Amino acid sequence: xxxxxxxxxALLSLLVGWFVFDGVSSLIGLPALYAQLGVDPxxxxxxxxxxxxxxxxxxxxxxxxxxxxxxxxxxxxxxIIALAATAAVRLSLIALATGSIxx
Amino acid sequence: xxxxxxxxxxxxxxxxxxxxxSHVKSDATIAARAAEExxxxxxxxxxxxxxxxxxxxxxxERPATGLRLLTAVFALVYLALTVGWIIGIGLVPLSGPTLxxxxxxxxxxxxxxxxxxxxxxxxxxxxxxxxxxxxRLGWLALxxxxxxxxxxxxxxxx
Numbered sequence: 001x002x003x004x005x006x007x008x009x010a011l012l013s014l015l016v017g018w019f020v021f022d023g024v025s026s027l028i029g030l031p032a033l034y035a036q037l038g039v040d041p042x043x044x045x046x047x048x049x050x051x052x053x054x055x056x057x058x059x060x061x062x063x064x065x066x067x068x069x070x071x072x073x074x075x076x077x078x079x080i081i082a083l084a085a086t087a088a089v090r091l092s093l094i095a096l097a098t099g100s101i102x103x
Numbered sequence: 104x105x106x107x108x109x110x111x112x113x114x115x116x117x118x119x120x121x122x123x124x125s126h127v128k129s130d131a132t133i134a135a136r137a138a139e140e141x142x143x144x145x146x147x148x149x150x151x152x153x154x155x156x157x158x159x160x161x162x163x164e165r166p167a168t169g170l171r172l173l174t175a176v177f178a179l180v181y182l183a184l185t186v187g188w189i190i191g192i193g194l195v196p197l198s199g200p201t202l203x204x205x206x207x208x209x210x211x212x213x214x215x216x217x218x219x220x221x222x223x224x225x226x227x228x229x230x231x232x233x234x235x236x237x238x239r240l241g242w243l244a245l246x247x248x249x250x251x252x253x254x255x256x257x258x259x260x261x
Contacts, residue, residue, distance in 0.1 A: 018207055074229075081225055084218035085249055087211040088188065091195050092253035 001068050005075055009064055012079050016060045019086055023052035030097070048097035055093075056086045170236045174227060177243040184219040187252035192216065194254040222246040 027049045034044055063082035067075050192212040199205030226246065230239035 019211075022207075077221075078225060081218065081221045084214040084221055085246075087214035088218045088250050088252075090211065091188075091192065091215050092251070094197070095191075095195050095254040095257055 002072070004072055005068070008072065008076050009079065012076075012083060013060065015083050016056050016086070019056035019083075019090060020053060022090070023049070023054075023056065026052055026094075026097075045097040048093045052090060052093050052097075055089055059086050059089070167236065170239065173240060174243075177240075177247070178223065180247055181219045181223040181243075184247070184250050184252060185216065187255045188216045188219065188250075191252040191254035191258075194258055219246070219250050222250060 030049060031041070031044045034041065059082045060079065063078050067078040070078070192215060197208050197212075199208045223243065223246065226239055226242035230236070230242070
């Protein structure tokens with residue numbers, strides 16, 4: 001990995017940081033909201049909440065490990081795909097955790 | 104005084120103008136001309152080797168038909184995933200408490216929509232040489248699982 005690779009990874013990790021921040025917010029906020037609404041604490045979706053915190057980091061680090069020897073363009077593209085996959089998984093986790101589907 | 108060359112009325116109907124700068128010799132023509140120049144059985148062997156090797160190399164570089172068919176099937180699946188996410192983001196009621204968080208929510212929804220086409224393009228381009236068929240199918244299958252639009256799936260199951 002060159003310095004440019006590290007720079008791109010550092011820049012895109014800001015977005016990973018936001019995903020982690022959002023996951024931690026949900027991890028703290030959703031149980032509190034459930035308690036406020038009088039929902040049984042057993043129904044708090046802890047697995048989905050913790051996955052929301054851990055998965056962004058796991059996907060991003062896995063992408064870096066897989067393409068660390070690739071040219072810069074491909075390296076950047078794969079990291080962006082990892083972020084896009086993180087965004088999709090995050091929405092899936094929210095749907096699974098809250099079950100708030102408006103069909 | 105030299106006589107002007109006799110006009111060839113059929114010149115435009117032929118593709119054998121070797122003096123033309125745009126003329127490109129095919130492998131078969133090159134082999135045939137080599138055979139003519141050197142003569143004998145030796146040149147014939149070269150010619151058959153040249154014509155027999157080229158399609159083999161081309162076939163090795165080109166993905167197999169089965170792989171191309173499966174890639175086409177996965178293309179349809181990924182198209183469905185993309186459409187699923189376009190519909191699915193409307194089913195997850197998210198709104199940010201502040202403008203900055205709202206912008207990030209919108210941006211992450213945009214990322215979720217483009218995830219499937221990007222994943223497909225990257226998986227196909229990284230395995231374009233046809234040598235890594237299992238890798239391509241593996242990456243495409245993994246992407247199908249990771250990018251499954253659960254908001255839609257839950258909505259259908261409900």
